[in-house]
Amino acid sequence: MNLIARIAEPQKVVRRAPALKQELPLDAILQGDCITEMARLPDKCVDMIFADPPYNLQLGGDLFRPEGGRVDAVDDEWDKFDSLAAYDGFTRDWLEQARRILKDDGTIWVIGSYHNIYRVGALLQDAEFWILNDIVWRKSNPMPNFRGTRFTNAHETLLWCSKSEKARYTFNYRAMKALNDDLQMRSDWLMPICSGGERVKGDDGSKAHPTQKPEALLYRILLACTKPGNLVLDPFFGTGTTGAVARRLGRRWIGIEREDAYVKVARDRIASTLPLDESAMKTVPDKREQPRVAFGTLVESGLVPAGTSLTDAKRRWTATVLADGSLTSDSHAGSIHKVGAALQGAPSCNGWTFWHVAVEGGLKPLDQLRQQHLGANG
Amino acid sequence: MNLIARIAEPQKVVRRAPALKQELPLDAILQGDCITEMARLPDKCVDMIFADPPYNLQLGGDLFRPEGGRVDAVDDEWDKFDSLAAYDGFTRDWLEQARRILKDDGTIWVIGSYHNIYRVGALLQDAEFWILNDIVWRKSNPMPNFRGTRFTNAHETLLWCSKSEKARYTFNYRAMKALNDDLQMRSDWLMPICSGGERVKGDDGSKAHPTQKPEALLYRILLACTKPGNLVLDPFFGTGTTGAVARRLGRRWIGIEREDAYVKVARDRIASTLPLDESAMKTVPDKREQPRVAFGTLVESGLVPAGTSLTDAKRRWTATVLADGSLTSDSHAGSIHKVGAALQGAPSCNGWTFWHVAVEGGLKPLDQLRQQHLGANG
DNA sequence: CCTCGATCTGAATCTCGAT
DNA sequence: GATCGAGATTCAGATCGAG
Numbered sequence: 001m002n003l004i005a006r007i008a009e010p011q012k013v014v015r016r017a018p019a020l021k022q023e024l025p026l027d028a029i030l031q032g033d034c035i036t037e038m039a040r041l042p043d044k045c046v047d048m049i050f051a052d053p054p055y056n057l058q059l060g061g062d063l064f065r066p067e068g069g070r071v072d073a074v075d076d077e078w079d080k081f082d083s084l085a086a087y088d089g090f091t092r093d094w095l096e097q098a099r100r101i102l103k104d105d106g107t108i109w110v111i112g113s114y115h116n117i118y119r120v121g122a123l124l125q126d127a128e129f130w131i132l133n134d135i136v137w138r139k140s141n142p143m144p145n146f147r148g149t150r151f152t153n154a155h156e157t158l159l160w161c162s163k164s165e166k167a168r169y170t171f172n173y174r175a176m177k178a179l180n181d182d183l184q185m186r187s188d189w190l191m192p193i194c195s196g197g198e199r200v201k202g203d204d205g206s207k208a209h210p211t212q213k214p215e216a217l218l219y220r221i222l223l224a225c226t227k228p229g230n231l232v233l234d235p236f237f238g239t240g241t242t243g244a245v246a247r248r249l250g251r252r253w254i255g256i257e258r259e260d261a262y263v264k265v266a267r268d269r270i271a272s273t274l275p276l277d278e279s280a281m282k283t284v285p286d287k288r289e290q291p292r293v294a295f296g297t298l299v300e301s302g303l304v305p306a307g308t309s310l311t312d313a314k315r316r317w318t319a320t321v322l323a324d325g326s327l328t329s330d331s332h333a334g335s336i337h338k339v340g341a342a343l344q345g346a347p348s349c350n351g352w353t354f355w356h357v358a359v360e361g362g363l364k365p366l367d368q369l370r371q372q373h374l375g376a377n378g
Numbered sequence: 379m380n381l382i383a384r385i386a387e388p389q390k391v392v393r394r395a396p397a398l399k400q401e402l403p404l405d406a407i408l409q410g411d412c413i414t415e416m417a418r419l420p421d422k423c424v425d426m427i428f429a430d431p432p433y434n435l436q437l438g439g440d441l442f443r444p445e446g447g448r449v450d451a452v453d454d455e456w457d458k459f460d461s462l463a464a465y466d467g468f469t470r471d472w473l474e475q476a477r478r479i480l481k482d483d484g485t486i487w488v489i490g491s492y493h494n495i496y497r498v499g500a501l502l503q504d505a506e507f508w509i510l511n512d513i514v515w516r517k518s519n520p521m522p523n524f525r526g527t528r529f530t531n532a533h534e535t536l537l538w539c540s541k542s543e544k545a546r547y548t549f550n551y552r553a554m555k556a557l558n559d560d561l562q563m564r565s566d567w568l569m570p571i572c573s574g575g576e577r578v579k580g581d582d583g584s585k586a587h588p589t590q591k592p593e594a595l596l597y598r599i600l601l602a603c604t605k606p607g608n609l610v611l612d613p614f615f616g617t618g619t620t621g622a623v624a625r626r627l628g629r630r631w632i633g634i635e636r637e638d639a640y641v642k643v644a645r646d647r648i649a650s651t652l653p654l655d656e657s658a659m660k661t662v663p664d665k666r667e668q669p670r671v672a673f674g675t676l677v678e679s680g681l682v683p684a685g686t687s688l689t690d691a692k693r694r695w696t697a698t699v700l701a702d703g704s705l706t707s708d709s710h711a712g713s714i715h716k717v718g719a720a721l722q723g724a725p726s727c728n729g730w731t732f733w734h735v736a737v738e739g740g741l742k743p744l745d746q747l748r749q750q751h752l753g754a755n756g
Numbered sequence: 757c758c759t760c761g762a763t764c765t766g767a768a769t770c771t772c773g774a775t
Numbered sequence: 776g777a778t779c780g781a782g783a784t785t786c787a788g789a790t791c792g793a794g
Contacts, residue, residue: 058769066784068724074767084503114512121496125462133529134492136514138566144785145562147770148551151511154564173526184523186532188516193766196789211767296557300594307658323601324553324661335560715782728782
């Protein structure tokens with residue numbers, strides 16, 4: 001192994017050891033503040049940067065689940081900033097170093113949530129980075145909104161930028177297309193959050209890091225934007241997902257991490273030969289989700305307008321479609337399935353085949369309209 | 379029809395016609411510059427703002443499809459800005475007016491792409507708007523990346539903000555859940571781009587506006603964040619999608635549009651849009667808005683007589699109803715909520731769904747008896 | 757061995773009206 | 776403005792123990 005984890009005295013080291021600017025610590029964890037440590041690296045030396053900076057979540061008090069449990073919030077000191085201005089200043093500083101270290105044809109990836117990504121995006125543009133894509137990581141299993149106050153926050157955003165408009169960056173188009181069943185890889189990626197065996201745990205079984213990213217995410221990024229042997233820098237290394245995936249894919253890496261505990265975890269993780277966990281590699285192909293169509297979608301799209309009267313095949317019952325895709329009959333209200341079941345006194349009912357729309361010359365089941373919708377939008 | 383389309387001389391009008399600040403032009407198109415026209419509207423007068431500002435696309439030369447056709451790019455004058463700073467200045471100005479016009483409990487939606495949404499998001503936060511969600515519109519039929527140089531840009535982003543952290547905004551949680559097959563509506567929405575019959579065409583068959591938004595998008599937004607009768611402002615009205623959907627859903631609207639051609643198109647389009655039937659406009663009622671029933675009322679009315687024994691769904695605990703509508707168990711006494719919480723050791727508890735009455739063949743939750751009472755007395 | 761149910765968890769800006 | 780109390784609120788998976 002070729003791991004370095006130094007306990008540095010930043011001020012001294014930066015100023016007095018320019019030597020390090022020549023020799024690059026490959027496949028190594030640099031322990032220390034990310035800006036200080038980046039400052040010690042030479043100009044234009046890395047091919048790609050992946051950065052997962054603090055999100056500045058600004059959470060309030062405790063949040064409880066409906067059944068009584070308490071949500072284990074991200075309340076670590078490293079995510080606390082005094083103000084938006086302080087966060088901006090921090091972001092500007094590390095972006096400045098990142099830009100200096102990055103090769104002219106290299107690219108940078110930054111991940112964030114709505115709390116911080118608009119600050120980061122604007123500052124990237126201010127620093128003359130050129131946005132190539134913004135990528136949406138759609139979580140297949142996000143935490144719900146327990147209080148019913150907003151839309152489920154079910155995604156995070158990644159920004160992918162080159163150093164300038166004219167830069168000739170790496171994009172392995174064919175690899176991405178192959179990874180996506182021979183369709184162009186889109187800007188929305190569906191992936192589960194990091195859990196199960198992939199999630200690094202402490203001795204007490206609790207998660208080692210509150211925001212560990214899934215390897216599948218880094219896998220796709222490294223595969224898309226680097227060549228084998230390229231050097232990848234991760235200035236917010238955490239549990240070392242970037243290093244682990246880089247190693248697996250034959251890329252070189254440098255990680256910067258301040259916290260002692262995370263450095264240890266990352267070192268062990270990368271050192272241990274990970275059995276290729278197929279499940280961690282898998283990304284859910286977008287096609288599989290297409291068959292699921294909410295009835296409300298047909299209402300929104302005007303295929304089954306609100307106010308439409310529905311009936312069953314034998315015209316024994318009728319119900320009316322409301323604006324939100326629910327149904328009302330004389331005695332019941334709810335989804336197409338629930339109302340169908342209630343009217344029949346049955347435990348369950350497939351509303352798609354039960355309910356029909358009157359058309360010229362007869363009745364057409366909702367299922368047929370769903371197929372029509374899929375055909376038009378699939 | 380009640381449409382206004384004035385040809386204004388902006389500078390004069392703003393300064394000399396404060397009268398308009400009193401009377402609100404409802405269901406009307408105001409023709410003119412968006413900042414000037416907004417300046418003429420009173421403080422805190424609209425419930426929601428939907429804004430689809432210029433994206434500042436910064437497109438280079440013509441883009442050609444593989445088979446030779448030229449892509450019909452957005453190259454209109456209104457999408458051109460000299461610099462990021464100019465775009466920021468413009469954005470700051472219209473956001474300032476938007477904030478002034480918006481009611482304190484109102485919300486604003488802004489849609490954009492990666493070209494502009496990071497500017498807009500940061501400036502929204504700078505103006506002390508509070509981001510509630512960022513929403514990803516996933517296009518089921520995006521334009522492919524013809525050159526194979528990037529990921530297919532398959533989404534746009536919407537920001538939903540209140541005026542402050544503490545503001546009590548409207549969110550029709552139940553309606554959104556109904557629209558999504560009884561699952562919480564997530565922050566990623568799959569919808570086709572506006573095409574086919576919905577796309578407004580000119581006399582020559584070409585599209586009337588380069589970036590017309592689908593009605594389904596506005597439908598979901600208006601249904602989620604407004605009540606019937608609420609007033610919605612769209613300062614970049616274009617072909618009037620916001621007005622058309624607002625009218626369909628029984629919301630009032632004001633549109634601002636500078637271009638003569640778009641004003642005409644929007645006016646005709648909205649005139650031919652029919653409002654939904656009053657009953658079809660309905661959505662499932664939010665529990666929070668139903669009339670409150672004190673548990674004591676059910677005791678008084680004899681629906682749950684004093685002395686009744688209650689139990690939870692798993693029959694782990696029991697309690698007895700007292701004459702005043704309070705409960706006693708072995709160890710606790712108080713309201714149905716307090717006793718339920720205390721027995722479970724939970725911070726809180728909804729006694730209506732926690733406690734059940736034994737009936738023939740099983741258990742019936744108090745909530746069901748409450749509904750029964752409401753049906754009989756509501 | 758498998759199945760079923762109970763339990764736990766994840767980057768979360770998570771209530772509101774009456775007094 | 777602060778306080779108090781009613782009462783509204785969860786999805787997809789992984790894990791583990793019982794049968």
